[in-house]
Amino acid sequence: xxxxxxxxxxxxxxxxxxxxxxxxxxxxxxxxxxxxxxxxxxxxxxxxxxxxxxxxxxxxxxxxxxxxxxxxxxxxxxxxxxxxxxxxxxxxxxxxxxxxxxxxxxxxxxxxxxxxxxxxxxxxxxxxxxxxxxxxxxxxxxxxxxxxxxxxxxxxxxxxxxxxxxxxxxxxxxxxxxxxxxxxxxxxxxxxxxxxxxxxxxxxxxxxxxxxxxxxxxxxxxxxxxxxxxxxxxxxxxxxxxxxxxxxxxxxxxxxxxxxxxxxxxxxxxxxxxxxxxxxxxxxxxxxxxxxxxxxxxxxxxxx
Amino acid sequence: xxxxxxxxxxxxxxxxxxxxxxxxxxxxxxxxxxxxxxxxxxxxxxxxxxxxxxxxxxxxxxxxxxxxxxxxxxxxxxxxxxxxxxxxxxxxxxxxxxxxxxxxxxxxxxxxxxxxxxxxxxxxxxxxxxxxxxxxxxxxxxxxxxxxxxxxxxxxxxxxxxxxxxxxxxxxxxxxxxxxxxxxxxxxxxxxxxxxxxxxxxxxxxxxxxxxxxxxxxxxxxxxxxxxxxxxxxxxxxxxxxxxxxxxxxxxxxxxxxxxxxxxxxxxxxxxxxxxxxxxxxxxxxxxxxxxxxxxxxxxxxxxxxxxxxxxxxxxxxxxxxxxxxxxxxxxxxxxxxxxxxxxxxxxxxxxxxxxxxxxxxxxxxxxxxxxxxxxxxxxxxxxxxxxxxxxxxxxxxxxxxxxxxxxxxxxxxxxxxxxxxxxxxxxxxxxxxxxxxxxxxxxxxxxxxxxxxxxx
Numbered sequence: 001x002x003x004x005x006x007x008x009x010x011x012x013x014x015x016x017x018x019x020x021x022x023x024x025x026x027x028x029x030x031x032x033x034x035x036x037x038x039x040x041x042x043x044x045x046x047x048x049x050x051x052x053x054x055x056x057x058x059x060x061x062x063x064x065x066x067x068x069x070x071x072x073x074x075x076x077x078x079x080x081x082x083x084x085x086x087x088x089x090x091x092x093x094x095x096x097x098x099x100x101x102x103x104x105x106x107x108x109x110x111x112x113x114x115x116x117x118x119x120x121x122x123x124x125x126x127x128x129x130x131x132x133x134x135x136x137x138x139x140x141x142x143x144x145x146x147x148x149x150x151x152x153x154x155x156x157x158x159x160x161x162x163x164x165x166x167x168x169x170x171x172x173x174x175x176x177x178x179x180x181x182x183x184x185x186x187x188x189x190x191x192x193x194x195x196x197x198x199x200x201x202x203x204x205x206x207x208x209x210x211x212x213x214x215x216x217x218x219x220x221x222x223x224x225x226x227x228x229x230x231x232x233x234x235x236x237x238x239x240x241x242x243x244x245x246x247x248x249x250x251x252x253x254x255x256x257x258x259x260x261x262x263x264x265x266x267x268x269x270x271x272x273x274x275x276x277x278x279x280x281x282x283x284x285x286x287x288x289x290x291x292x293x294x295x296x297x298x299x300x301x302x303x304x
Numbered sequence: 305x306x307x308x309x310x311x312x313x314x315x316x317x318x319x320x321x322x323x324x325x326x327x328x329x330x331x332x333x334x335x336x337x338x339x340x341x342x343x344x345x346x347x348x349x350x351x352x353x354x355x356x357x358x359x360x361x362x363x364x365x366x367x368x369x370x371x372x373x374x375x376x377x378x379x380x381x382x383x384x385x386x387x388x389x390x391x392x393x394x395x396x397x398x399x400x401x402x403x404x405x406x407x408x409x410x411x412x413x414x415x416x417x418x419x420x421x422x423x424x425x426x427x428x429x430x431x432x433x434x435x436x437x438x439x440x441x442x443x444x445x446x447x448x449x450x451x452x453x454x455x456x457x458x459x460x461x462x463x464x465x466x467x468x469x470x471x472x473x474x475x476x477x478x479x480x481x482x483x484x485x486x487x488x489x490x491x492x493x494x495x496x497x498x499x500x501x502x503x504x505x506x507x508x509x510x511x512x513x514x515x516x517x518x519x520x521x522x523x524x525x526x527x528x529x530x531x532x533x534x535x536x537x538x539x540x541x542x543x544x545x546x547x548x549x550x551x552x553x554x555x556x557x558x559x560x561x562x563x564x565x566x567x568x569x570x571x572x573x574x575x576x577x578x579x580x581x582x583x584x585x586x587x588x589x590x591x592x593x594x595x596x597x598x599x600x601x602x603x604x605x606x607x608x609x610x611x612x613x614x615x616x617x618x619x620x621x622x623x624x625x626x627x628x629x630x631x632x633x634x635x636x637x638x639x640x641x642x643x644x645x646x647x648x649x650x651x652x653x654x655x656x657x658x659x660x661x662x663x664x665x666x667x668x669x670x671x672x673x674x675x676x677x678x679x680x681x682x683x684x685x686x687x688x689x690x691x692x693x694x695x696x697x698x699x700x701x702x703x704x705x706x707x708x709x710x711x712x713x714x715x716x717x718x719x720x721x722x723x724x725x726x727x728x729x730x731x732x733x734x735x736x737x738x739x740x741x742x743x744x745x746x747x748x749x750x751x752x753x754x755x756x757x758x759x760x761x
Contacts, residue, residue, distance in 0.1 A: 021493035021625040022668040034486040293442040293477040295598040296637035
């Protein structure tokens with residue numbers, strides 16, 4: 001009892017410690033004094049976003065969708081190399097894809113203007129002519145290299161493409177967008193183009209080469225844009241499309257090779273189920289510290 | 305030569321300190337002046353101080369500064385922002401030689417991003433010296449650079465004997481970054497040489513109010529805030545004029561702002577101001593404006609206050625601790641709040657007496673006080689018991705699952721290299737420098753303030 005009274009009186013007489021740097025050493029306190037207020041301005045996990053498992057899973061659908069698109073392209077390559085797909089059917093596929101892509105873009109992007117369409121058609125015809133003229137060169141491009149090396153290189157390039165691909169947007173932008181594509185998405189796009197040229201150079205005729213390069217370029221350049229437009233237009237449509245794409249891809253791959261089917265299935269399950277669950281689980285380890293020592297953020301935009 | 309060999313240095317309570325940092329004269333900034341003034345004030349207290357830094361251009365080898373302060377400019381080239389290339393063990397031989405030659409008892413490293421400091425502290429700990437570290441800056445926890453720096457700091461501080469920070473906010477930051485127990489971290493602020501920063505002999509009239517800005521014009525110093533604030537203040541207060549001293553990448557933006565709002569006659573851009581000229585710029589103004597986005601302490605505010613200027617500053621980092629509330633107007637780092645704060649400062653300006661403010665600053669801050677408080681830290685450091693290698697290694701192990709083992713490996717290799725060096729060049733083969741006290745400096749010890757300006761610039 002008496003002790004407590006003495007303590008109280010001493011704490012009354014003693015000047016309170018203040019968080020100041022001026023005036024030399026504070027009387028009664030050493031320089032290494034750690035006050036009760038130490039770290040009281042620290043804020044933990046102020047900006048952490050709580051994520052929902054279902055939403056993360058739905059967001060991951062666009063990744064698996066693109067995986068399926070690339071798998072389908074590889075399937076077309078394989079069937080063409082095995083001479084199951086003829087050049088006529090390939091050309092028919094090209095025209096169908098081009099028409100379908102244009103149709104979707106016109107419907108979803110709401111830019112039904114005759115002049116724009118005309119300028120697009122003009123550009124595309126230039127592009128196709130150029131490709132047709134260059135196809136003899138592509139045809140003999142890698143004649144001196146063995147097919148095994150080409151397949152290995154293509155596989156590496158496709159994996160690189162998938163790793164660096166920009167899944168949240170599209171490298172090829174709709175006209176009028178301001179932001180530029182990132183370096184990694186450009187590298188990804190170039191890897192896919194090189195891969196398709198390598199595959200095309202293994203084909204028997206020039207028309208084959210032309211058809212397959214046109215097909216690959218159509219898919220790699222414009223499929224992200226088209227799927228992006230669909231996703232923006234209607235998320236339900238995006239889900240339906242992804243689901244049907246996944247099913248058909250799995251069906252075709254199953255017909256081609258059992259092991260590849262298992263592999264693709266595992267990858268899709270990993271992307272759509274395990275990764276989202278994993279992300280939610282490791283959220284609890286998130287630890288963010290903020291406090292008065294942080295660099296202040298400017299509340300206005302700097303226009304250089 | 306007026307030099308004599310004194311044996312008095314070896315007496316109890318007198319330390320033989322090696323200050324290590326990449327940042328020293330001829331470079332100029334907060335760290336550099338801290339080391340210089342602290343050393344100058346420790347020498348009169350009877351301690352021996354030796355400074356070690358890297359070579360600046362052809363300034364290489366051993367130099368003496370005011371008061372017989374010995375400086376080793378180690379011929380080690382800086383590679384980025386005046387930092388030496390981190391080599392871990394490259395500096396071990398020369399640091400060992402200096403430590404033995406100068407018969408050092410305490411090694412005091414400065415600044416968290418000086419590689420030389422980190423290496424010296426590591427070698428000094430390996431050789432069993434007592435080590436003190438001063439942190440002069442603040443770091444965040446979010447970006448990759450900070451995470452890396454924090455790990456390096458954790459490594460150095462894992463085994464440091466005592467640590468010093470320049471403000472309480474800086475102490476909180478350092479404790480969080482390094483995981484040191486808070487009672488091992490001392491808060492000893494910077495100070496200002498009030499004799500060098502005297503107010504103008506005659507008080508300026510308040511008809512025209514001059515706002516002074518002296519800082520490097522970079523993002524972290526809030527140059528972008530100035531671009532927003534200055535035109536608005538000029539519009540609201542027709543009698544206000546700005547003087548901006550400093551250079552940097554953001555200077556172009558400020559000049560653009562001046563053109564755009566046609567403020568050429570009201571905003572003076574001086575370019576880089578050498579430290580010796582800072583006072584002559586400061587005394588032409590009434591208000592000092594600091595717009596930093598992050599600041600551990602801010603010596604510039606002290607210099608301005610010592611010249612009798614009222615300070616307006618952003619409320620960031622350790623700035624709110626630096627001056628009493630009636631000498632500074634604080635604002636959030638936001639243009640509208642800063643404009644408001646400048647208006648408030650203009651209102652209370654008639655009550656400010658520069659001479660009285662200068663006298664108050666003399667009471668509040670002194671490098672001699674800083675030196676005395678640092679001396680206590682050295683005393684404590686020397687009283688700590690020496691620990692065997694194994695016990696120290698266990699402390700490194702706790703630094704992280706992977707990093708801990710890596711740190712241990714680094715320390716073990718350092719230990720082995722040190723022993724190999726001892727075989728190759730035994731301690732007794734290194735000649736110990738006799739302690740030289742320059743007699744003609746001894747009786748000037750209290751008036752060094754007057755001649756250091758020539759030495760520094």
